[in-house]
Amino acid sequence: xxxxxxxRKPSIADVAAAVGVSKTTISRYLHxxxxxxxxxxxxxxxxxIEELGYxxxxxxxxxxxxxxxxxxxxxxxxxxxxxxxxxxxMQAECRARGIQLLVSDVDDNPALERAAIESLLDSQxxxxxxxxxxxxDDYLTEFATKDGNPPMATLDRFIKxxxxxxxxxxxxxxVDEMLDHLVAQRFDHVVxxxxxxxxxxxxxxxVTAFRSYIAAHGAAAGAAGAADIAGAVDTATxxxxxxxxxxxxxxxxxxxxxxxxxxxxxxxxxxxxxxFSNNEDGMCDIFEAYPxxxxxxxxxxxxxxxxxxxxxxxxxxxxxxxxxxxxRTCAAKLAARIYDGDDSPYExxxxxxxxxxxxxxxxx
Amino acid sequence: xxxxxxxRKPSIADVAAAVGVSKTTISRYLHxxxxxxxxxxxxxxxxxIEELGYxxxxxxxxxxxxxxxxxxxxxxxxxxxxxxxxxxxMQAECRARGIQLLVSDVDDNPALERAAIESLLDSQxxxxxxxxxxxxDDYLTEFATKDGNPPMATLDRFIKxxxxxxxxxxxxxxVDEMLDHLVAQRFDHVVxxxxxxxxxxxxxxxVTAFRSYIAAHGAAAGAAGAADIAGAVDTATxxxxxxxxxxxxxxxxxxxxxxxxxxxxxxxxxxxxxxFSNNEDGMCDIFEAYPxxxxxxxxxxxxxxxxxxxxxxxxxxxxxxxxxxxxRTCAAKLAARIYDGDDSPYExxxxxxxxxxxxxxxxx
DNA sequence: CTGTTAGCGCTTTCAC
DNA sequence: GTGAAAGCGCTAACAG
Numbered sequence: 001x002x003x004x005x006x007x008r009k010p011s012i013a014d015v016a017a018a019v020g021v022s023k024t025t026i027s028r029y030l031h032x033x034x035x036x037x038x039x040x041x042x043x044x045x046x047x048x049i050e051e052l053g054y055x056x057x058x059x060x061x062x063x064x065x066x067x068x069x070x071x072x073x074x075x076x077x078x079x080x081x082x083x084x085x086x087x088x089x090m091q092a093e094c095r096a097r098g099i100q101l102l103v104s105d106v107d108d109n110p111a112l113e114r115a116a117i118e119s120l121l122d123s124q125x126x127x128x129x130x131x132x133x134x135x136x137d138d139y140l141t142e143f144a145t146k147d148g149n150p151p152m153a154t155l156d157r158f159i160k161x162x163x164x165x166x167x168x169x170x171x172x173x174x175v176d177e178m179l180d181h182l183v184a185q186r187f188d189h190v191v192x193x194x195x196x197x198x199x200x201x202x203x204x205x206x207v208t209a210f211r212s213y214i215a216a217h218g219a220a221a222g223a224a225g226a227a228d229i230a231g232a233v234d235t236a237t238x239x240x241x242x243x244x245x246x247x248x249x250x251x252x253x254x255x256x257x258x259x260x261x262x263x264x265x266x267x268x269x270x271x272x273x274x275x276f277s278n279n280e281d282g283m284c285d286i287f288e289a290y291p292x293x294x295x296x297x298x299x300x301x302x303x304x305x306x307x308x309x310x311x312x313x314x315x316x317x318x319x320x321x322x323x324x325x326x327x328r329t330c331a332a333k334l335a336a337r338i339y340d341g342d343d344s345p346y347e348x349x350x351x352x353x354x355x356x357x358x359x360x361x362x363x364x
Numbered sequence: 365x366x367x368x369x370x371x372r373k374p375s376i377a378d379v380a381a382a383v384g385v386s387k388t389t390i391s392r393y394l395h396x397x398x399x400x401x402x403x404x405x406x407x408x409x410x411x412x413i414e415e416l417g418y419x420x421x422x423x424x425x426x427x428x429x430x431x432x433x434x435x436x437x438x439x440x441x442x443x444x445x446x447x448x449x450x451x452x453x454m455q456a457e458c459r460a461r462g463i464q465l466l467v468s469d470v471d472d473n474p475a476l477e478r479a480a481i482e483s484l485l486d487s488q489x490x491x492x493x494x495x496x497x498x499x500x501d502d503y504l505t506e507f508a509t510k511d512g513n514p515p516m517a518t519l520d521r522f523i524k525x526x527x528x529x530x531x532x533x534x535x536x537x538x539v540d541e542m543l544d545h546l547v548a549q550r551f552d553h554v555v556x557x558x559x560x561x562x563x564x565x566x567x568x569x570x571v572t573a574f575r576s577y578i579a580a581h582g583a584a585a586g587a588a589g590a591a592d593i594a595g596a597v598d599t600a601t602x603x604x605x606x607x608x609x610x611x612x613x614x615x616x617x618x619x620x621x622x623x624x625x626x627x628x629x630x631x632x633x634x635x636x637x638x639x640f641s642n643n644e645d646g647m648c649d650i651f652e653a654y655p656x657x658x659x660x661x662x663x664x665x666x667x668x669x670x671x672x673x674x675x676x677x678x679x680x681x682x683x684x685x686x687x688x689x690x691x692r693t694c695a696a697k698l699a700a701r702i703y704d705g706d707d708s709p710y711e712x713x714x715x716x717x718x719x720x721x722x723x724x725x726x727x728x
Numbered sequence: 729c730t731g732t733t734a735g736c737g738c739t740t741t742c743a744c
Numbered sequence: 745g746t747g748a749a750a751g752c753g754c755t756a757a758c759a760g
Contacts, residue, residue, distance in 0.1 A: 012738060023738075024739085028739095060738045061739080
């Protein structure tokens, strides 16, 4: 005998019993297969479900079906506001498609990331969105290529070779656009400031783009006092000419950052310098380590969201990645693969960043 | 016959067959009941599980058990960075307890909130954390009191009467502390600026606390030029004496906000005025609607996170709610109720906010 | 120490 | 039009 079904939610069997038909018929009803039943039966089922407040149990459904309508998400560090924008986008897409999101924060820890992914799999997710903490490429590549595993997409990161869908910003183009802007604003020297780049593809891409831009348009770094002719826009062609020198400053902690910035500012004394931060947190680190950055004598810009950048300090020129769109695009791509039979080749999708100019680069 | 078990993940039956024992024994093994089996069997199971890469299916487990180790979360608007901090806290607690989070954004929409909750229930969550979009008290109260429903806790909001655990900030104390600070800084007039308050308990609480503070310590609002003796700290008792006038400015859109602020600033000409925003977004709205707010002639403060406030404008004095702690506290309380048999009376837990003073109230 | 059995809530052949 | 029955993967009496 069933254990005191007194206070438990009604199951399909209860509905069937109440209506006086079989579970099969109820199941058919739930899936809209009304052709297979009399109008009268349909009515009665309708009424009974309403009366009992019956709702189908998704877990049981998923156990039978081979899909759960669950997508697992791992986020490198969810306390980052950027992450919440990514989630916003995923949610919008998933809500529209009746998909639920199982979200795990991995605290910037690759080992936790692996554990989180395994755990998500145990929960039978139909797919995985990974905003990787980095340092996990081997694991992720193996995961993506092993069959039996559900489709995966990486977000704001990519893995090479491309063994799954990767949604990122077009970082190289963004860096170029920002540097064009800085040249036009007649800066002499630009410093790309970033946390260690090695493990995070996004950072590597930016650093690489930065270096090649400087190599192409640049003057030698540290050439303080050199007679660079910076920032002449050729109005005929619209092309930007002029030279700018630059360097990359990687830091591990605030002390290192402070030391680095002081050295650079000393070397560049008398030149117009702009600090280009890899992200919002980096910008905050700069303020913390080198408060003079806030007083308006040096230029500032960053990869950051408009919302944050616009009212930070005097307004910080930024490259907004539109993380909401990134999240939505990623979820849409993944869902298409899982549920719509999309089997196009995996691709690396690079979405453009938007350059938003504020006082920090124009009023220096 | 089983449908081509070729490429499917191994089930407990596969392990049992491979080892040559019954599923029961495997199940016991999984739950650490080693007393009920020979050391040798244990070894063999161990090896086989490893070899097959077997992992128990959580859905199937949950179907049997009456718990899913899933907690459902609805967030009023996940694009708000405050939300991501809340999530960070919940995650920390849930990761430690092996709980997964099913997260739904409800886009500030009460109807979506109800739908999200129903949907979460269908997924058999063991409990619910609701950061309500507001205007849903009847539904939530009914939900919380109807038995058969899983435990619920509200986060950064409460419902009255208290029919579930409610984790919020001690908003009244925060408002008092901020106003004491403003009095000490010799402001003459303070304006509490907020989006419409009616539906959101947090806002109502703040407005109420604000009004009663002004009523107690206040001078008449609009008394421009009155000879108030503001901000004398009584060093003997540490108590703050002095008067301050104040008013509440509710706005629906930027235009309304602009009009309101212009009126007030005109009325208060010649007095030291401070704008006290209900949250970060409100502060941004102020900047947008009334750019003069940024130029240092009026005081600014807000309920906001340190991270944001510290580097916004010249640094904005804020009441930091420590959302990470709020999220963690909430998840811990809920988990205790669900899994640890905590059946203490429901409570309204008010966590203190931290006053962080920056230039916006001291250098005016 | 180990297995048999029934069943969680639902879906899906196959048969009438 | 409708239903009986088997089974998804796992658990838990109960019986040895």
